[in-house]
Amino acid sequence: MTTPIDARRGLRIRVRLSLAFAALLALVVLLAALAMRAQDSLDGALERLLGQQSAARDTIHQITTSAEDATRKLLTLMHRERTRRIPAYADIDAAHRRLDTALQRLDQTLPVAASAEVKQLLMERLRDFRRQYDLTVDLIEANDFEAARQSLSGPVEEALSSFLVAVQTLSAQTDQAAALEVERLRNETASTRRWIYIVCAVAFVLGGVLAVAVTRSIARPLRRLTAAADRIAQGDYQLDLPVDRIDELGEVAQAMGTVAQAVAERETALRRMGNTDLLTGLAQRARFIAEGDSLLARLAQSDEVAALLCIDVDRLKAVNAVLGFEAGDALLRGAAGKLNVMFEGIAAYGRLGGGTFVALVPLLRYDQIGAMAAHLRDEVEHKLSWQGQGLDLSVSLGIAHWPVHADSTEGLLRRAEQAMFEAKRARQHVVVYNPGLEASRELHLSLLSDLQAAIQGDQLRQYLQPKRHLRSGRVVGVEALVRWQHPERGWLPPSEFVPFAESSGRIRLITQWMLTRAAQTLARWQAEDVDLYIAVNVTTLDIQDLGLPERVRAVLAEYRVDPRKLQLEVTETGLMASGNDPITVMHGLRRLGVRLAIDDFGTGQSSLGYLQRLPVDELKVDRSFVENAHLDPKRRALLSAIVGIGHSLGLTVTGEGVESVEELGVVGDCGCDLVQGFHVARPLDLDDFEAWRLDPDNDELFRAEWQRSAFA
Known part of the structure; x- marks a missing residue:
């Protein structure tokens, strides 16, 4: 949770950033202004200094030139007549004026630091030069040219040289003054540079302080927000x-x-x-386990015990397939309603998924569980009417005891589920968990890798059980059965590995092996002109496989077998348990010419409407209707009714599991077409079957028994 704002302090981030950038920008502008001012000052001073030096040099040059020019004019005077000297005097005066002008300009351009003594010396030597110059002019006017020449080369030349030396001295002093000015400017520039460095350092420090302050004012809250986001990601929503x-x-x-x-x-x-099932409103697995553990914790403080019941609705897939998912949902809601009535406020209960429900029920004694299970079945099993279609609901129960079988809800649930699966496998209504089931399960798991090796290592064996035509006594076909000769465990009956193979999905490998071996046997019989067919059992997984027709076609084509000699048998229970509609697969097989049969008919609950949609050729009546039928008129009546249904649908009817001559007579009297069972012959391997088939005594014995039957 967040704490509400209790003090509106601090500026917005954009304002803080704007102020910080403005301060930094002001410092940068200040630095730029100082630098530009210093540079302008230096440039101006240098420009003035250079101008002064240039003007001084030009003036000194002009002074020198004017003085030398005036001196040369004296020579002109000496070589002219008096009448022609007037223009020369004008030139001399002009030269002297230029000299005076240059001297005045020099005095203006000289730096203040120029020595007054040098200026005074310059003027004295200028006066001396002019005095000697005027004396020489007077000698020329007196036409004393010899004296004039001596004066010109003597005193005038010396005065001119002295004057020019004074000028050069003044020029040197001017250069020295300029050098001093340059040094002063350099020192001033260095001082200005130091101030700029200081301001830069201050700006850097101030900028760093501003950056740290702004960054910390943003980074610290961001770190808190990041830590809060991590806590949210980890599922902690109680934020401060x-x-x-x-x-x-x-x-x-x-x-x-x-x-x-x-x-x-x-x-x-x-x-x-x-944790709540949307369809039924019951607890799902996680919630049920939590509620169950809470219940067990309370029971641990008393002398009570508990039982966990795993309840699975039988044939839910068949209901969904035949009547639709709405019917299945209505069935599940009805079962959930019964659980609510029975266990609300008493037990922990829920739905695990599909048609599986669970309930953890407190008990005073374990012997109460039988009555509890019976009452539960009476309450939950009810007749469902859906759009005019009646359907009886049945359940399979698996039970685990607390604390005998496990000390936690999850452990109890695992064992109750195993018991429920065993109830389904054994077709019992209620099964209590037996530790031996665990050992059997471990045995089955150990067979997982062995089964693959068995198929590849030729450890499986094909056994054939004959089927006779009742009226003629002729053997018309055989049912192919599988046996496993394990290299370590010896002969394994189908009951020990076929259910495991079905639950693990490996049954398809066995089915493929059986189809291949049946095709090989049929190819041998075709070559020997033996007119028999072979029936191969296919499972629920097989009949759901849309690729099964192609697999069968490929096997028949490989061995060039007449498809009419192969019959595929699928149990009625397997048909009803198929999640996908098996009719499409069965029609695909029928188009190949393969015969189809429903095995163990009568044990499932298929409707006649569903049965008439199946493209089958034969019904095989389950052993439960044949066993001791001669002693039970009701069972015999049921057998006759089933045979009548089969014949009304145009199907061949086979009586399975005939083990006595009395049962043989009942099967025949009820109208079965074919008979199969130990009384006819036990399953035989191929060589023994061939010997049995070719023994005429077997046919004679069967015909004799048939004739002696009390119902013949």
Whole structure:
């Protein structure tokens, strides 16, 4: 959960980021302004200094040039007549004016640091130069050219040289002053650079402080939010997220708290829905185990015991296949309603899935469980009417005792399920868990790998049981049965490995082996002109396999066997237990020309409407209707009715399991066409069957017994 906002403190993230960036931008602008100002100042000073130096050099050059030019003009005067000297004097005056102008400009351009003594010396030497110059002019005017030449090359030249030396001294001093100014500017620039560095350092530190402050103000809440998200991912929705800020992270924290609360509520609802069967409203496995453990914890404090009942609705798949899933759902809701009436407030109960229900019932004594199971069957088994179709509901019960068989609900459930599967296998209504079942289960599991080796290692054997025509006594066919000669356990009867093979899905391998061996035997008989057919049993898994017709066709084609010589038998119970409608597969087999038969007829609960849709040729009446039928008129009447149904549908009817001459007489009297059983012959391997078939005494003995039968 999140803590509501109790103090609207702090700025929004975008405001904080904007302020931080604005501060950093201001520092950057300040640095740029300082740098630009320093650079402009330096550039201006350098430009002025360079201008002054350039002007000073130009002025000094002009002074030198003007002084030298004025001196050269004296030579011009000496070589002209007096009348032609006037223009020369004008040139001399102009040269002196240029010299004065240059001196004035030099005085303006000289730096303040220029020495006054050097300036005074310059002016004194200029006056000395002009005094000597004027004396020389006077000598020229007096036409004393010799003296003028001596003055020009002597005093004038010396005065000019002294003047020019003073000018150069002033120029050197000017350069020195410029160098000093450059040094000053360099020092000023270094000082400015230091200040810029200081400001940069301050900006860096301030930017770092701002970055850390803003980052911490965002990262810490983000870490809390990340940790909260991890807790939500792990299923912990009791969050304590303080929403004490008004920024975006506060909004995210508040939203995350809302999400956590919503997810917790939805997960609770989903868990409730996931642990409750939507069709019946009963507890599912996880909830039932939890409620059962709570019940056992309470019972552990008393002297009571308990029993766990695993209840499975028989033939649910058949109801779904024949009447539709709505009928199956109505059947399950009806069973759930009965459990609610019986156990609400007393026991823990629920639905595991499909047609399987469970109930953990407290008892005072274990001997009460028989009456409890009987009462449960009476309550749950009821007649269902669905759209005018009547269907009786039956259940199989598996029972495990607490604390004898297990000390937890899950352990009891596992053992009760095993007992329920055993009840279905043995076709019993109620089976109590027996530890021997566990040993048998382990034995079956050990056969899993052995069975594959048995098929590949030729350990399976084909046995044939003859079928005789009652009226003629002729052998018309055989039923192929499988036996397993285990290399370590010896001969294993089908009851020890066929049910296991069916439950593990390996029965298809056995079926394929039986089909191949039957085709080989039929091919041998065709070559010997033996007119017999072989019946091969196929299982529920086989009849659900849409690829079965193609597999049968391939085997028949490989051995070139007449399809009419092969008969496939499927039990009535197997037909009704098929989840997918087997009629499509059976029609595919019928189109191949293969004969089809329903085995163990009468043990299932198929309707006549369903039976007439099946493309079968033969009904094989179950042994339970034949056994001691000569002693039980009702059983004999049932047998006659079943035979009549078969004949009315145009089917051949075979009586199975005939073991005495009296049973033979009843089967014949009821109208069966074929007979099969130990009284006719026990299952034989191929060689023994051939010897039995070729022995004429067997046929004579059967005909004699048939004639002696009291019902012949």
